[in-house]
Amino acid sequence: MTSTTLINPADESVLGTIEHATIAEVDDAVARAVVAQRRWAALAPAERAAALRRFAAAVDGAVDELARLEVRNSGHPITQARWEAEHVRDVLTYYSAAPERMLGSQIPVAGGIDITFLEPIGVVGVIVPWNFPMTIASWGFAPALAAGNAVVLKPAEWTPLTAVRLGELARESGLPDGVFTVLPGRGSVVGERFVSHPDVRKIVFTGSTEVGKRVMAGCADSVKAVTLELGGKSANVVFADADLEKAAATAPYGVFENAGQDCCARSRILVQRSVFDRFLELLEPAVRGVVVGAPGDEATEMGPLVSRAHHDRVASFVTDDARVAFRGTAPTGPGFWFPPTVLLPASRSDRSVTEEIFGPVVAVLPFDDEADAIALANDSVYGLSGSIFTRDLGRALRVSRGIESGNLSVNSHSSVRYSTPFGGFKQSGLGRELGPDAAAAFTETKNVFLSTDA
Ligand code: NAP
Numbered sequence: 001m002t003s004t005t006l007i008n009p010a011d012e013s014v015l016g017t018i019e020h021a022t023i024a025e026v027d028d029a030v031a032r033a034v035v036a037q038r039r040w041a042a043l044a045p046a047e048r049a050a051a052l053r054r055f056a057a058a059v060d061g062a063v064d065e066l067a068r069l070e071v072r073n074s075g076h077p078i079t080q081a082r083w084e085a086e087h088v089r090d091v092l093t094y095y096s097a098a099p100e101r102m103l104g105s106q107i108p109v110a111g112g113i114d115i116t117f118l119e120p121i122g123v124v125g126v127i128v129p130w131n132f133p134m135t136i137a138s139w140g141f142a143p144a145l146a147a148g149n150a151v152v153l154k155p156a157e158w159t160p161l162t163a164v165r166l167g168e169l170a171r172e173s174g175l176p177d178g179v180f181t182v183l184p185g186r187g188s189v190v191g192e193r194f195v196s197h198p199d200v201r202k203i204v205f206t207g208s209t210e211v212g213k214r215v216m217a218g219c220a221d222s223v224k225a226v227t228l229e230l231g232g233k234s235a236n237v238v239f240a241d242a243d244l245e246k247a248a249a250t251a252p253y254g255v256f257e258n259a260g261q262d263c264c265a266r267s268r269i270l271v272q273r274s275v276f277d278r279f280l281e282l283l284e285p286a287v288r289g290v291v292v293g294a295p296g297d298e299a300t301e302m303g304p305l306v307s308r309a310h311h312d313r314v315a316s317f318v319t320d321d322a323r324v325a326f327r328g329t330a331p332t333g334p335g336f337w338f339p340p341t342v343l344l345p346a347s348r349s350d351r352s353v354t355e356e357i358f359g360p361v362v363a364v365l366p367f368d369d370e371a372d373a374i375a376l377a378n379d380s381v382y383g384l385s386g387s388i389f390t391r392d393l394g395r396a397l398r399v400s401r402g403i404e405s406g407n408l409s410v411n412s413h414s415s416v417r418y419s420t421p422f423g424g425f426k427q428s429g430l431g432r433e434l435g436p437d438a439a440a441a442f443t444e445t446k447n448v449f450l451s452t453d454a
Contacts, residue, residue: 002020003019004018004158004184009075009304009335010294015072015161018164018184020190021189021190026190026193026194027193033152033178033199035178036179037148037179039176040148040149046099048146049146051174052142052145054175056096058172058173059085059089059166062165066134066165067084070134070162071295072161073133073158074131077297077303078298081295084132085134090418091434094418095143095146099147099148102118104445112449112452114447115450117445117446117448118147118445119443120147120149120444121147121225121443122202123151123200124140124150124151124202124204124442125154125202126151127204127205127215128156128163128206129156129206130156134163136206136229137153137155140227143433143438143439143441145179147442148443151180151181152183152194153180154182154183154185155182156187157184195215201225202224202225202442203215203225204433206229209230209381209382209427209428227423227430228430229423230263230382230384231263231428232264233382234264234265234266234382234385234405235376235380235387236389237373238270238271238275238279239390241390241395243389244279244282245282246389248279248282249286251269251283252287252289252290254387255267255362256328258302259338260359263428266362266386266387266413267362268362269283270376270377273368279364280364283342284325284342287326287328287342288329289328292331302360304337306336310359317351317361318343322352323345324341324344325344327341338359341361342364343362343363345365348376353365370398377403384406384425384429385415396411405424405428406429407423417434418435419436
């Protein structure tokens with residue numbers, strides 16, 4: 001059996017080790033899930049709803065415990081980690097309403113009636129990245145369970161602790177055995193077995209585009225359903241007519257939240273040329289004002305990067321010849337600290353403009369007019385998120401329609417609400433999570449015709 005030594009990213013202390021599930025253990029969990037799923041789906045919808053509400057209540061009672069685990073395992077600031085645990089509770093509560101609302105249709109046809117049923121798919125495999133370990137897990141397991149499926153979940157190797165605790169809370173709240181199983185382990189072992197296992201009928205994968213492509217190819221082998229939430233290189237587009245003070249004051253929080261380890265990070269700030277210099281003047285104090293420090297402090301806004309390996313990858317984008325405009329501060333000493341960094345790339349094809357950095361590094365670029373802004377925002381293989389700052393409502397709508405991206409916000413950096421759909425265009429993903437339709441995405445539509453002929 002293999003294991004991972006877990007390191008606190010803020011001080012490099014050892015938190016402990018976590019043992020990895022073996023392929024035999026995955027197969028055993030899937031076999032139990034197959035049996036448990038049939039019983040779970042056969043429960044009255046109101047009973048499944050009540051079970052999910054009890055699970056939500058158990059998470060509510062453990063918000064502080066989950067948040068503190070995330071602070072230690074992932075280095076998330078405590079205020080953010082608390083929001084994440086509360087978000088899991090809210091996602092469960094929202095989808096606890098779904099079992100009693102899995103509505104089919106009645107379709108007018110000749111000679112009888114035609115009705116559709118939304119049938120659960122069976123066992124769903126959820127594969128989670130390390131950047132938001134709890135919240136992203138819940139986007140998969142909550143609607144999947146609500147729709148009558150069983151779930152096996154693989155957390156990221158570096159950040160399994162909150163997912164493991166959520167698995168325990170599910171059991172403690174009375175969720176039937178085998179309906180929701182958390183299996184820590186390697187992507188190349190546990191994750192790949194989810195993909196290849198014939199009884200896992202859908203994969204929900206969140207992670208890098210590179211691995212997502214492999215997962216999708218693996219799912220093709222058995223025509224397995226797949227949802228992909230992948231990388232991003234989102235644009236924050238600031239027009240000359242915007243409230244520049246607000247745009248500059250909020251820009252750091254659109255990219256440096258979670259130390260930039262956010263698929264929705266607005267890691268390209270595109271500014272209309274006529275206000276470019278003024279915007280940078282306003283941005284500098286905002287970046288220097290980001291409070292980077294101990295994740296356990298209530299005032300901390302940004303913590304460390306998740307690991308040494310990831311720190312070194314992010315640092316490779318800020319070499320000695322990089323055109324750094326200005327930087328914020330970060331603690332020195334142990335921990336994977338990296339200061340908020342603003343780059344002024346020499347060209348639109350610079351690596352810092354085209355590649356996902358996934359750290360607190362943002363590239364600021366000028367544009368000429370609306371058409372140029374849209375073209376530059378779309379000049380990416382990704383299309384996940386983005387923001388538009390303007391006081392012109394018509395322009396806000398035109399640019400929103402013009403940008404090839406799944407989640408846009410105007411005069412703000414909002415991306416994720418459990419009640420609205422979330423997902424990417426282009427190589428940022430396939431399918432949508434959250435919102436009113438997410439539970440239906442974990443079903444197969446069955447059509448039944450009943451003849452009324454005598
Ligand atoms: P990753 O390396 O692709 O890993 C994601 C998950 O897949 C991990 O649990 C990983 O396990 C597992 N995995 C690795 N190889 C696998 C394989 N061959 N088969 C099945 N599973 C495998 O991504 P990451 O570095 O953890 O996360 C960062 C990336 O996620 C970024 O690109 C970010 O943009 C993206 N992301 C996207 C969204 C979104 O909603 N669009 C949200 C968050 C993050 P191990 O931990 O063992 O490697």
